[in-house]
Amino acid sequence: MNKWFLINGAAVGVLVWALLTANSYGWHTLFGGLGALLIFYNWTRHAVFTTIRESPSRQQKIRFANLSKKVIPYHRWTGTTAVIIVLFHGWLVIERYGFYWQYPKFTIGLIAGLTIIAVATFGWLRLYWPSRKKRMFHLYLAMALFFLVVLHLVL
Template identity: 40%
Template sequence: MSIWFLLNGLLLIWAIWNVASGVAVHTSYIHILLGFTGFLFFIFNWTRNAVFSTIRNIEGRQNKIRLARMSKRIRPYHRWVGTGAFLIILLHAWAVVALYGFDLGNMKILTGFLASINLFVLVLSGWYRLLVDPRIRIRKLHIRLGISMFILTAVHFLY
């Protein structure tokens, strides 16, 4: 099993913890639920990276075939799930700005803003790869943007 499965699971548990504590404290929590929904879409897509990493590192051929088939079934929805994540995160951002204002001095808003820009470029690179240029360079950029999105999401949860 890939280290990414463990990291994704830990980030998911941390997100659930943040949502549970945020809903308990805030009187208006729609922004928290929107952010969590967008996060679930992102982590669903990012788990494909864990599957591919596992395929590369696993020994048994049958397990590789099983994981590759599972990933192949999910592939047609990958870009749409990513685009949906971006749209939901935009709604999350709109709700946060409506409640708290746009203050980049606030670390939670700053990290969310940076993560949303990263997610926008991540989604663009995925569509660009499909429609225009499927070269390896774009694929590597897409994976690096996914890693930075994972890190920015974790930092966003810190604040």
């Protein structure tokens, strides 16, 4: 089992904990939770790719490559849906509390919100005009997004 699967599993654990101990509940909580789940789901592509690259077992490489092929057509849509859901979450939060940027949870949420827009932009760009640079931007921004979301949940 690749360590990234464990890290992703731990992130889902952090999400459940954050939802159980939230300050308040409302539509913004539901949208935030769904957005986080979709982001974690999309980020598991990294765990799958890493397993394919690093696994010594040819059998496992083939199994994961086949699995990967099956998910490719959905990846772009789960990612784009996550952007829309997160924008709703941000909008509902601002409607509820105002633009409360001194609050670290808000600030990190805002940065995560901007990052997911950049991740999706590079995702679409690399789909139509692939290049190594765009692939790396998509990957590193997605990694930054993953840790920003975990931080946003912990705060």
